[in-house]
Structures are given as C-alpha cells and as structure tokens.
Amino acid sequence: MELQPKSMELQGAPKSMELQPESREFPHHFLQEFPGIPSPFSPRIPWNSLTLSFRDSLEFSHPFLQGFPGIPSPFSLCFPLEASPRIPWNSLTLSSKDSLEFPHPFPCVFLWKHLQGFPGIPSPFPQGFPGIPCPPLTLFPVFFPLQDIRNTVGNIPMEWYQDFPHVGYDLDGKKIYKPLRSKDELDLFLEKMENPEYWRTVQDRQTGAEVALSEEQLELVRRLQRGHFGDVSFDPYEPSVDFFTHEVRIHPVTNRPADKRSFIPSLVEKEKVSKLVHAIKMGWIQPRKPKENVPTFYDLWAREDPNSVLGRHKMHVPAPKMPLPGHAESYNPPPEFLLSPEEELAWQQQEPSERRPPFLPRRFASLRAVPAYPRFIHERFERCLDLYLCPRQRKMRVNVDPEDLIPKLPRPRDLQPFPTTQALVRDFFGNMRLEFGGILGYGASGSRAGTEAEDSQEKLGKGADPSISWNPNPSICLVAVAVDEQVLLVNPGLGDRLLVAATDQLLDSWEAPEEERIQPVRWVPASPEERAKGIRLLVQHSKPVMQVTWHGKGDYWASVVRNPGSRQVLIHQSSRRWSQDPFRKSPGMIQCVQFHPLRPYFLVASQRSVRIYNLLRQELTKKLQSNCQWISSMAVHPGGDNVICGSYDSKLAWFDLDLSTRPYRLLRHHGRAVRSVAFHRRYPLFASGSDDGSVIVCHGMVYNDLLQNALLVPLKVLKGHAPALDLGVLDVAFHPQQPWLFSSGADGTVRLYT
Known part of the structure; x- marks a missing residue:
C-alpha cells in the first residue's frame, strides 16, 4: 500500500520535526516482553518505509489493539471504533516523503498516554526518534470506553432480530445495537458517487455494519461467479492415483491382519437362526407361501362385485336403471290414456323428438294379441348411445323441508293497526x-x-x-x-x-326586485x-x-x-x-x-x-x-x-x-x-x-x-x-x-x- 507524496504534518508536533532519510527501527520490547502479546511489527519494519493510504483497507488486526483488556488503541481517541477506518499495523509503512493523513473529521493525533501509563508496559518511543524530538503528549478531556463489537450470538438466523433494535450480544452480555440508518435516497446517491469503495461495500448480517471487501474476498467472489473453485490452490484436474486396479500387484494396498471374527462363527447369528427355525416349526413363519394367481385378463362386463377391480374404483358411477313401464304402456290401458282421433292426428303431425309420449297407446283384448314392439331395436340403440356418450354425475340428494324455505314472517293480526275495510x-x-x-x-x-x-x-x-x-x-x-x-x-x-x-x-x-330576473x-x-x-x-x-x-x-x-x-x-x-x-x-x-x-x-x-x-x-x-x-x-x-x-x-x-x-x-x-x-x-x-x-x-x-x-x-x-x-x-x-x-x-x- 502506497500513497502519493505529500507533506507530512502531525498535529501537536513542533514545526522543526523532520524525518531523517536513514532507516531506523523501533524497539518494541514492550510488546515482545509482555506475556501473550506478540509484536505487531515483527519482523521489524523500518520507519522510513512506513506509508499509509486512505484508499487502502484500514483495519486493526492485532489483538493488542483490538481486544486486549485495559489497553486501548492509540487511534481510539481520534477515530471512534464504530466510525474509524481499521488500520493493519502489520502492514503500515511510512516514508519520509509521505504524510500521515487520515480521512476523518477528528484530528489525527498519536496519543500514547495509555501505553505510557499502563503498568508494566514501557512506551514504544522511550527515547524518541533519533534526531527528532518526541511530539508532545496531547491530552483529551474525554476518554472513550472500550467496546467489543464482536457478535457472540453464534450461527443462528439473523431474521430473529429483525424486529429488535439490537443484533446480538457481546462477551459481557450487553446488547449490540444496530447502526442508525437514517440515509435517504440523496445520501445514498452521494455516497455512491463520492465513495470509491461503494461497489465493494456490503452489510455484515452479524453486526449490521458496512464492511468493505478485501482483494482476496473480491477474487473469491469473481471465481464463484465464473463457476470456479474458491480455493486458488485447489486443482480439480490433478492426476488421480488409482489404488485399486485390475492389475495384480505384488504387495497389497493394506497389510492389515484379518480379524478373529472373520473365521469364528458368530454367536449372535446363531441365536437368530435358532429363533427363525423355531418359528418355522411352530408355523408362525411360512418361508414358501403360495402366491395368489391374479388373472391377467378380466371380464370387462362382469358383475359389479365390490371386491373386483371395478369395485375398487372410487369414482365409478354405475349406469342408471331403465324406467319401468307405466300405465300407458299396458296392453289394456285405462281409457284416459288412449288418444282421441284429433289428438292422434296432432301427435302424428309433430316432430318425432317432440312427441309426448313417444308412442301411441293401444288396447288389446288379451296379452296373446299383442304384436312385436316395433321400436325395440331403436330404443336399445338409444340406450347404448346414452351409456356410451352421456357423462354421469353424482348428485347429492338433500332432504329439505319445503316449510323451511319459506321465511318466517309474523302473523298479520300481530301487526295491527292497518286498513282492512x-x-x-x-x-x-x-x-x-x-x-x-x-x-x-x-x-x-x-x-x-x-x-x-x-x-x-x-x-x-x-x-x-x-x-x-x-x-x-x-x-x-x-x-x-x-x-x-x-x-x-x-x-x-x-x-x-x-x-x-x-x-x-x-x-x-x-x-318585486329592482332588477328583473x-x-x-x-x-x-x-x-x-x-x-x-x-x-x-x-x-x-x-x-x-x-x-x-x-x-x-x-x-x-x-x-x-x-x-x-x-x-x-x-x-x-x-x-x-x-x-x-x-x-x-x-x-x-x-x-x-x-x-x-x-x-x-x-x-x-x-x-x-x-x-x-x-x-x-x-x-x-x-x-x-x-x-x-x-x-x-x-x-x-x-x-x-x-x-x-x-x-x-x-x-x-x-x-x-x-x-x-x-x-x-x-x-x-x-x-x-x-x-x-x-x-x-x-x-x-x-x-x-x-x-x-x-x-x-x-x-x-x-x-x-x-x-x-x-x-x-x-x-x-x-x-x-x-x-x-x-x-x-x-x-x-x-x-x-x-x-x-x-x-x-x-x-x-x-x-x-x-
């Protein structure tokens, strides 16, 4: 990470302070000697090559600066944790021709009072820079408390917190509140136009904060979009080693000795076989049960047996029965069913489909005198057409009392007076x-x-x-x-x-009005x-x-x-x-x-x-x-x-x-x-x-x-x-x-x- 050369200005430093071009190393024995905290500058980085760019990803990646209890970050007063850029201390370099600038409205002042006053940890600049007086200590009247923004809710759906003002809890069990999002459409548009990192900024679902993706993460996204593996070092086409082949080798793949159970009869299987033999002898189990011979072909017009194949169809609707003959079809019908000559002539002049009844009632002296029915074949043919072409439908018969359909109205004599006479x-x-x-x-x-x-x-x-x-x-x-x-x-x-x-x-x-209307x-x-x-x-x-x-x-x-x-x-x-x-x-x-x-x-x-x-x-x-x-x-x-x-x-x-x-x-x-x-x-x-x-x-x-x-x-x-x-x-x-x-x-x- 490099910057364009600018004039170096440190707030609070004297105007005579200048950086020497020769390389110097800072003794960080205070970090190396402190138990459990490795040095953020190991291996040691020369001061004249330390640069900082506001376009780079800035993150506190060291436990000493992030989460060690009691030791705040030297930038915690200049940049609050929820608004400051994160600075990678293991990659910070600064050149004598560059300036240490931070794009933040707070003054950028290095405050080492926390490190100087912490018991047991000496200052990283005990003697100052060789040739340059140490910048005076700038004190602030307000001290920001330490915050740990790590969300400890675990791997749970974050939708559970969508109706709450917080997104989880920290290590101390305190609520981590959601960041205030009061940006309107104009603020989003200005941020999109002015922030060069807008295209790589995403929202962290665990904390709700906006995080800029690193180059490694962007490369991972690009590889996944192209359908490649996320790991760059993974080779899906590496030559495979065929351990088990058809070729007989001299030595086996594994030279593991055989188990004892592979050549000794199992007692558990012996008990199971004994139980099965006893059940067969008692007739509880039939090992060779004869199968039922289901005929491949069945009679299509068989009677409607409920146990048959047709009876098992739930949607099967039987054909309606033919209506029984009435009095008009009798060989000796009553006189009122016989047509007069005028009615018979009118019946013959009608269309065959409109004739009611469809036949002429006749009277015979005896049943022996009844001739053959001329419409027998025609009616049987129409019956077959009805069975073949007419769809069938089940109609649920509802038994409704006709009195229930009439609305219950009060009696007129209860609604008097009204005119009647x-x-x-x-x-x-x-x-x-x-x-x-x-x-x-x-x-x-x-x-x-x-x-x-x-x-x-x-x-x-x-x-x-x-x-x-x-x-x-x-x-x-x-x-x-x-x-x-x-x-x-x-x-x-x-x-x-x-x-x-x-x-x-x-x-x-x-x-009368004055003006005529x-x-x-x-x-x-x-x-x-x-x-x-x-x-x-x-x-x-x-x-x-x-x-x-x-x-x-x-x-x-x-x-x-x-x-x-x-x-x-x-x-x-x-x-x-x-x-x-x-x-x-x-x-x-x-x-x-x-x-x-x-x-x-x-x-x-x-x-x-x-x-x-x-x-x-x-x-x-x-x-x-x-x-x-x-x-x-x-x-x-x-x-x-x-x-x-x-x-x-x-x-x-x-x-x-x-x-x-x-x-x-x-x-x-x-x-x-x-x-x-x-x-x-x-x-x-x-x-x-x-x-x-x-x-x-x-x-x-x-x-x-x-x-x-x-x-x-x-x-x-x-x-x-x-x-x-x-x-x-x-x-x-x-x-x-x-x-x-x-x-x-x-x-x-x-x-x-x-």
Missing part, C-alpha cells in the same frame, strides 16, 4: 278517467282532504290530468294544483282564520275573481305539468314538466317567487321527483333508475338501479333511508340506501301495472295501487339498528275499484295521523279504507 265511497262525475284525475292530497293535520276533478269548474279548467299537493307545513294553509300548463297556489280557507290570514300575508309580503316560468298574481275562489298565484309553464311536490318546510316546491328535451324539472320558492332549472343536462325521461324529508337531497326518477342529488354540493350522490322496465311512481320513507318505486311491469322495488344501489326486495304482488305507491308518516305501512283494481297494504318496519334489515310483510289486499279503459287504481295516499288509506280509481270513485 272499505268505509266510504264517493263518486266524481261518472266513471271516465278523463273526467277524474284521481289525485289525492291531505293537510298536515289530517283534518282536511282534497280531491281534484276535471269538470267544468272555472277554478281548475279543463285539460290534462291534474296533480294536487298539500303543503306539509302545519303553519301554512296552501295547496299546489297543476292543471295543464299552470300551477295554481290555492288557499282553501280550511281551518283556523288566523292560519288562513297568515298564509295570505306570507304570499302578499313579496316585494329571467326565469323559466312566469309568476302571475291572481285576479280579483280568481282570488275570490281561493287562488293566490298562477305559475305559468311552457309545457303541461305532470306532478307537483312540496319540500318538508313548505317554502320550496318542485314541478315536473312533460317536455322531452331539457327543463323537465323546475324548483320554485313561493316566498321569493323565484324558479330555476337545477339541471344543465336532462338525466332522461323524468317520471316523478321527491324531496328528501331530512337531508338536502333531491330524488329524480327516470325510466329505469333513481338519481339522488345533493342540493348543497350540487352533485350526484347516488344512482339506484330499479331492475324495472319503466318506473311509474316513487315514495320516500319518513326516516329517509328507504325508497320504494312502482313500475308499469307490475313490480314494486324497495331500496335501502345504506345497503346497496340495487333493490333490497322486488315485490311482484300485482298482476298489472303499479300506478302509485305511498308511505304512512307515523305507522310502518306502505301501499301500492295497480291497474288490476286492487290496493295492497304491506308492513314495512325499519329498525334503528343498521345491522338489521327492514321487515316486509304483505298484510291485506283491498278491492273495490272496477277497471275502466284498462286502468284501475290511479292514486293512493295515507291519512297523516290515522291508519286510514284513500284510493282513487279510473271508475270515478274515491274510497276510504279503515
């Missing part, structure tokens, strides 16, 4: 649907009810099917009625006078004649209005317009007389809309799906897939977590918003289209009206426990409406307080069930 019938202008809109509405208190008829009254006019919706706020007496292209806000004048006056005052308190509809105050009839405002739309519905607080309401393009849904505010279109793009053919009773959600039902929008965030929250062909109506549970939808394909879908976007239950109780669905506000009831003229009342219990699903039980089928023009029940609605149900039909009647 028709209590009131009222006719409206005949039985034509065009004369009766079939829309019901109720006040918030339940003390008033309203029906809408298309008659000659000036209050509603004539035209398309009207829609009516009562304001759910009990402090407001207001009804929204949709007739043709207008929505009338009507004060019916029912209830307390103060309530009626407060409603009129609320509508009249509106002040562009709206999709036109708000028109009622004329004195219309105001006398109870009409307060007229909201003029561009297309006929199909539905109106109120928000729970009673100020906002929405209308659905029969418009194939855009602006199918409009949201209005009565107090500000302001209307807006909430959608930039139409989500499809909108059938009906509903406000969520508790949250700022807006439910829009199209033909096949129900979209739930968040009005505050103005985004789509959820999309429900109805699995129906065409949605006709929709209702929201008062709790807000469940929705039911009726469809024209006679289905009723129950959605659990916390469970899935698919229907929780799909009820098919009706035979024809479902026109209307409704929830009760107080009782766990919901109803559906269909074109078959029936109203089905069901129990729908929703639990507060989110882990328990809703309980749906059909309760009662209410009949009374007569279908007219293929239409039956058009609308259903529950009383807000009592377990009563109102229904309107195409026959022009409104019926009350209690």
